[in-house]
Amino acid sequence: EPEVTQTPSHQVTQMGQEVILRCVPISNHLYFYWYRQILGQKVEFLVSFYNNEISEKSEIFDDQFSVERPDGSNFTLKIRSTKLEDSAMYFCASSEALGGDQPQHFGDGTRLSIL
């Protein structure tokens, strides 16, 4: 069964450094998402992306964050200058189409630790 893959599985970065999290969505999917889960808290929506632009973002997704689809397969989340509070598990997801009934398929996540 096709799946969403994320790399790396664990990223350790010094505060203030830039970090890029990578995702390969399912190949025929058109909608891409990032979510995060801070330890002990809920999974939270960050951003959705379609047709090479952001379609929706949360208030968490400030100017420090950006997303990109640099080629036909990868979808990346960049954090420009990391803060301690950015430490979390980051999940990438993709769906075939837009619509409430379309399930989103998640990767295994990248655990980001900011020191």
Next chain:
Amino acid sequence: AQSVTQLDSHVSVSEGTPVLLRCNYSSSYSPSLFWYVQHPNKGLQLLLKYTSAATLVKGINGFEAEFKKSETSFHLTKPSAHMSDAAEYFCVVNPGYGGATNKLIFGTGTLLAVQP
């Protein structure tokens, strides 16, 4: 505001006994509801979804859930627990807004322990 409440943070059952994980939702529109499972160090796997068709939804691994609009509930059940069911379970809502959003709203999760 749209929200999801999972009433139990931890549930413990014996192997072979029924499982009930409770979820209530709040949505102004016709929501789509999902249950996802997360095994340790793994991603979120879709168990089942409700999207305004049949109110009793069957999912993978013998799980099912019933949508009850009058109670705003979407509880997850399984007749007989297996050791491999031990994981964290998330009730998730897509509020709908007529298709204008795909933002998922997650519950806080229920950690299911299965005792031998």
